Structure formats: C-alpha cells, structure tokens
C-alpha cells in the first residue's frame with residue numbers, strides 16, 4: 001500500500017514539474033518585444049474614457065502621439081498589412097495583423113502610404129507618415145467642425161491602437177513608453 005502511494009506521489013511530482021515547465025514555455029504577449037510606432041513629442045490622449053467634444057464619456061481606443069506632419073511611422077512587430085486606405089473618422093489608416101491574434105492600427109496618416117494591403121512587413125519597417133490635419137484637395141475627407149479633415153483630428157498626430165482577440169487594449173501594456181522614443 002505504502003509502495004503504491006509512493007509510486008503515485010512520484011508520478012504526481014513528475015506531472016507537476018512538466019505542467020509547470022510547459023506553461024512557462026507558452027509564449028505570452030509580454031514576451032514579445034513590440035516597439036514604439038513613432039517618435040512623439042507628446043502623448044495628447046491616453047487610452048480609455050475621456051471627455052471629448054461634447055460627449056459626456058467617450059472611449060478612446062488608442063493613444064494619440066503628437067508630432068510634426070511627415071514624421072515616420074513604423075511597424076511595431078512583424079506582420080501583414082490587412083488594411084491601407086481612408087477610413088472615415090480615423091482618416092488615412094493602416095492596419096497590421098501580427099501573431100498571437102494581435103492587430104495594430106495607425107490612423108490620421110499621410111495618404112502616401114509606404115505599404116499596400118497584403119504586404120508582409122518586418123518590425124521597424126517604415127509603413128507611413130503622420131498626416132496633415134486638413135485634406136483640402138482630396139476626394140477623401142471627414143467633415144469635422146466644419147472642415148475637411150483627415151479623420152476626427154485637431155492636429156497632426158498618430159492615433160495608435162492595439163487590438164487583441166478583437167478587443168481594443170491599452171497599447172502601453174505591450175510597449176514600454178521609453179522603448180525607442
């Protein structure tokens with residue numbers, strides 16, 4: 001009887017070791033080193049709920065990184081371009097699909113994209129540039145505060161979002177603020 005107990009105890013220890021070992025080997029998102037998508041002068045809006053232009057509570061699904069027009073925008077990780085066109089309130093927008101059910105979105109860009117839909121990109125590849133606030137001579141525009149705008153924007157900035165399994169998440173849970181800025 002005691003012998004059997006000891007045998008099972010050994011099997012138990014063996015399984016415990018391997019289960020723990022296995023879990024430690026599942027790649028977690030925290031283990032993937034994402035990089036900042038652009039150099040920013042200032043974060044002008046954080047992820048989450050905020051007061052915004054008359055709405056009592058508006059959910060801001062990304063981070064606004066302000067910098068000058070034509071500032072370079074980079075892929076945060078290896079991926080494939082799933083979207084690269086004008087997108088209403090987001091203005092000129094690029095979306096990338098990455099591993100682990102992660103998507104990244106870059107909005108209010110210049111219309112001069114550096115990538116096309118379906119293109120494979122590597123981390124750090126130049127994908128586009130921060131765009132202008134206004135789109136005067138363009139068939140694409142978003143009417144905002146009576147002006148033809150590059151989406152719902154009040155000045156040149158990158159609106160950057162990360163979508164994990166279909167849900168917008170705080171990009172700074174993935175990217176360290178000072179990673180490459």
Ligand SMILES: [Zn+2]
Nearest residue numbers: 062063064159
């Ligand atoms: Zn934004």
